[in-house]
Amino acid sequence: MLKYIVKRVAFALLTLFLVATMTFFLMNMVPGGPFSAEKAVSQAAMDALNEKYGLDQPVSVQYKNYMLKAIQGDLGVSLRQRGRTVSSIIATKFPVSARIGGMAIVVALAIGIPLGCLAALNRGKALDNIIIVIATCGIAVPSFVICTILMYIFGYNLGWLPVVGLTSWKHYIMPVVALAFYPTAYIARLMRSSMLDVLGQDYMRTARAKGLSQSKSLFKHALRNAVLPVVTYVGPMVAYTMTGSFVVEKIFTIPGLGGEFVGSILNRDYTIIMGTTIFLAALVIFMNVVVDLVYKLVDPRIQLK
Amino acid sequence: MSEYLVNIQNERLSFFTPAGEVKALNDVSLHLKEGEVLGIVGESGSGKSVTAYSLMGLTAYPGRLIGGTLDFNGHRINDMTEKQMRKIRGNEVSIIFQDPMTSLNPVYTIGNQICEVILLHTNKNRAQAKERAKELLTLVGINEPEKRLKQYPHELSGGMRQRVMIAIALACEPKLLIADEPTTALDVTIQAQILELMMDLKEKLGMAIIMITHDLGVVASMCDRIAVMYAGKVVEYGSTDDIFYNPKHEYTRGLLRSIPKLNEKEHKKLVPIEGTPVDMLNPPKGCPFAPRCGSCMKICLREMPAYTDISDVHYSACWLLQKEEFEKGGNA
Numbered sequence: 001m002l003k004y005i006v007k008r009v010a011f012a013l014l015t016l017f018l019v020a021t022m023t024f025f026l027m028n029m030v031p032g033g034p035f036s037a038e039k040a041v042s043q044a045a046m047d048a049l050n051e052k053y054g055l056d057q058p059v060s061v062q063y064k065n066y067m068l069k070a071i072q073g074d075l076g077v078s079l080r081q082r083g084r085t086v087s088s089i090i091a092t093k094f095p096v097s098a099r100i101g102g103m104a105i106v107v108a109l110a111i112g113i114p115l116g117c118l119a120a121l122n123r124g125k126a127l128d129n130i131i132i133v134i135a136t137c138g139i140a141v142p143s144f145v146i147c148t149i150l151m152y153i154f155g156y157n158l159g160w161l162p163v164v165g166l167t168s169w170k171h172y173i174m175p176v177v178a179l180a181f182y183p184t185a186y187i188a189r190l191m192r193s194s195m196l197d198v199l200g201q202d203y204m205r206t207a208r209a210k211g212l213s214q215s216k217s218l219f220k221h222a223l224r225n226a227v228l229p230v231v232t233y234v235g236p237m238v239a240y241t242m243t244g245s246f247v248v249e250k251i252f253t254i255p256g257l258g259g260e261f262v263g264s265i266l267n268r269d270y271t272i273i274m275g276t277t278i279f280l281a282a283l284v285i286f287m288n289v290v291v292d293l294v295y296k297l298v299d300p301r302i303q304l305k
Numbered sequence: 306m307s308e309y310l311v312n313i314q315n316e317r318l319s320f321f322t323p324a325g326e327v328k329a330l331n332d333v334s335l336h337l338k339e340g341e342v343l344g345i346v347g348e349s350g351s352g353k354s355v356t357a358y359s360l361m362g363l364t365a366y367p368g369r370l371i372g373g374t375l376d377f378n379g380h381r382i383n384d385m386t387e388k389q390m391r392k393i394r395g396n397e398v399s400i401i402f403q404d405p406m407t408s409l410n411p412v413y414t415i416g417n418q419i420c421e422v423i424l425l426h427t428n429k430n431r432a433q434a435k436e437r438a439k440e441l442l443t444l445v446g447i448n449e450p451e452k453r454l455k456q457y458p459h460e461l462s463g464g465m466r467q468r469v470m471i472a473i474a475l476a477c478e479p480k481l482l483i484a485d486e487p488t489t490a491l492d493v494t495i496q497a498q499i500l501e502l503m504m505d506l507k508e509k510l511g512m513a514i515i516m517i518t519h520d521l522g523v524v525a526s527m528c529d530r531i532a533v534m535y536a537g538k539v540v541e542y543g544s545t546d547d548i549f550y551n552p553k554h555e556y557t558r559g560l561l562r563s564i565p566k567l568n569e570k571e572h573k574k575l576v577p578i579e580g581t582p583v584d585m586l587n588p589p590k591g592c593p594f595a596p597r598c599g600s601c602m603k604i605c606l607r608e609m610p611a612y613t614d615i616s617d618v619h620y621s622a623c624w625l626l627q628k629e630e631f632e633k634g635g636n637a
Contacts, residue, residue: 202407208363209402210422210473211394220421224412299412300457 004304012285019281020274024066027273028059034079034268053079055270066274075278076271086275089260094279097244097256100172104179105234105241112184113230116191117218120199131188138185147178147251164253175252179245183237190229198226224298231298235291239283243276309376310480310513311337311360316373318359327585329355329368331537337530339480342507342514344524344545346560347534350582353517356534357483360515361398362390378480396426399474400483404490405466409458415442415469416454419476426477441472444509446502464495468502475506482507483515488523500527521564525549530618533557536583536593543619553613553621555598592624600625 035041035049050056054065069076075086119131154174155163162171198204199222207217244258257276264272295302318330330352337343345353358364360375362382375382378397382390402408409418419438423429429437435454442450445468458466467487474482484503488496504527507514516528524531524545531548533541533556541554552558559578580597583589589596595605605624613626 202402202404203410205363206402206408206470206473207410209361209394209400211391211396211425212421213391221410221413225410301411301459 001304008289012282012289015285016278016281020067020070020278021063023274023277024063025059027268027270028062030268032268034270036268070274070278075275078269078272080267080269080272086271089272090257090275090279093255093257093260094243096166096254097249097258098242100175100179100248100254100256101238101242101244103172103176105183105238107176107180108183108187109230109234111180112187113191113227115184115188117195117223117226119188119192120195121218123196128192131192135185135188135192138181139189141181142247143178143182143245144247144251146181147174147248150174150178151251166252166254171252175248175254178248178252179241183234183241186233187230190233191226194229195222195226198222201225228295228298231291231294235287235294236284239280239287243280243283308338309336310339310341310378311335311343311515312374312376313356313360314374314376316356316359316375317371318355318364318368319371320368322367325586328588329537329585330359331588332373333534333537333539334373335532335539335542337481337513337515340507340511340513341530342516342528344516344518344528344531345534346519346521346524346531348519348582350585351534352537353534354485355537357400357485357515357517361394361400361483362387363394363400392426395422395474395479396477397479398481398483399477399479400485401467401470401474401487403486405463405470406490408470409466411458413457414454415456415458415461419454419469419473422473422476437476438472441476442469444475444506445469445472446498447472463491464498467491467495467499471499471502471506475510475512478510479512481513481515483517485517486519487516488520489518503527521560533560536588537585538593538622540594540623541619541621543615543621547616547619551615551619553615553619553626554594554623555600555625556594557621559597592622602628 033050033055034053035046041049047056054062057065066076073087075090078084078086078089081089115131115135119128119135122128151163151174154161161174162168163174165171166175204217204221207221212220243261244254244256246258246262248254249256249258260272261276261280263269264276292304296304313333313335316330316333317328320327320329333352333356335343335345335356345356347353355364355368359368359370360377360382362385364370370383373383377393380389380393385393409415416435416438419441420431420434423434423437424431427434438454439450442453447453447465447468453461453469458469461469471487482503487503488499491499500523503514506512514527516524518524528545531543531545532539533548533554535556541548541552541557543551548557549561552561556578559576562576563578565575578597583593583596589606591604591606591608592598592610595601598605602624610622610624610627612620612622613630614620615626
């Protein structure tokens, strides 16, 4: 076990290093810079800014300086949001995204898994077809369309839910639903196919031959085997969903982290690009470790090496 | 209550597939007394397993029982609800399957899977169930039962897993054990061990066994009665001696001709049964074996033969026997 942990941590650090390195050089290859979009900046002012943030030095020196600081946990200051450190921006915005994303994941699991099971149990019947159609729509329809439709119906026509901001529990409903739509549909489809596979297994026949009721054999014998593919999918999904969605946050004007990913690239806010990318990569790596541990819990055949 | 533990009369069962009705069983009649071993032999698709599964109410969708009666241990199986059937399954009648590698749930321990059936059908508490599970593992010849209970199926070999399946099947001391090709997936030495174990347990516990197999060697050594099935029909039924030494049906004879014999001096070629199995979607009007039969007559293709009793316990469905009977009757 100890060997496993050491190995995983070593690989995680290596991955983070590679991600940071690639992002850094790719980012610097893109033409323009953090201050090039600002109007009426004199050459002297521009030089001063570049010098202040060390952007006048060669890229390799910048890289060395950044990495040395990053190893010590210092992700630097934002180049465009004056006076704020990258860490503080992540620290204030991540919880907002994580809250909405976390709820969306719970919703997706709570609806997706039963829906998939229902479809599998009613294979080929009307209910199965209805669920497949809904799930296919959920995967095919982009989130901005869902957001707009939700806003139009519940926010504008019916007036039940507020469309902007995040001040009461009511504000959460639409963003959470919009964010949960795709994973719900995906989980339902995954669950359906893996459940169909499990229902055809010999041990399900054994369960029936023992005299177990259908619900007991389903909950005890089928579900635990069928849920494995969902675990694999949900791990990385948690990382992506908790870090926010640019589209959903923009539409509902939510001050989350999702906006920073895209915004920082548009602004060439180098330190934020690096900070959010490293943060997301770390989260994905962490979730993958969690997936492996959950896998081990669910299926005793799996060995962590 | 009848004298038989199992009495199947004229069972007809079909699978209603999109391509049409597959008549899996056509007028199957079988009976078995308490403590007897019945072997059901026949080629793939002849209805051996379907017959046995229907006795447990485990007919797979889209199969449906459409005629006949099934009696088991005083229960009329056809009239029972799913809920009533559940009380019998794993309790009065148990089954062991062909492939022990996949018949146990990989994510639960052996102990969990044995105790499950004990807790379901008896009033024992967890500790008592565990004790019973240990007893059962010892009974089926597994050493260190305490340790095995905590192991998962993937930690055991195929033979061990089949022993565990047998332990599960015997947990509630069933009246009838159905063994659906229990040794097909095992290697030869393990096969012999498992069969020996089953016969040993039969002696100890006094249950009846229905042995489904296509291995004639297995039935010869184990069974009191043998039913030979072909195309969803019992073509010959009799004691083991009747079937091996006095076979009456051409299909039975064909099966016997295709077994290699070790004790013969000259090495004769094995004789296969020519032709292919019948298409169950469009079964022929007459005797299903007629197209492959060496002694086929005109009537065989037109009409299904009735059963001819050769002795009290030996009967067969063949026109040749009917003809013989008729000639005998004519002479008398």
